[in-house]
Amino acid sequence: MGNFLLDSGSWVYIGSAMGEGSTSLENRIRRHFRHQKKIYWHIDHLLNLYVQLKAAVWAESSEAIECLISKQLEENRGFTSGPKGFGASDCKRGCNTHLYHSRNHNNVEDVIMDVFRRLRMIPEVTYNGIIAKCT
Secondary structure, rough: OOOOOOOOOOEEEEOOOOOOHOOOOOHHHHHHOOOOOOOHHHHHHHHOOOOOOOEEEOOOOOOOHHHHHHHHHHHOOEEOOOOOOOOOOOOOOOOOEEEEEEEOOOOHHHHHHHHHHHHOOOOOEHHHHHHOOOO
């Protein structure tokens, strides 16, 4: 993917966790909140000691919805697209990126939760990587 510079501010990454074990929703989110980990996914390159992960908004789904969420943010004037291909290198729906910069840093979480609700999902949020209710 190459090197790129990101503007400071609030960024939103859209990912999925449809697997089991280490790739389950609970384990994937917990991993993103850890600073020490093997670099594996695109997002791992951003989540380091110099980046503060404020929250993870998530919802359980039997279908992959990350591209639908990405499309909503792409069309939202409050966000600008991140680097081409970031988090979307294996995307089958033609997403340019799954990383977005927020122009309004005050209500990012609320906007993301509204996107989930519009897609008929029940959003949950964690501020420390712990998910209390995974079924």
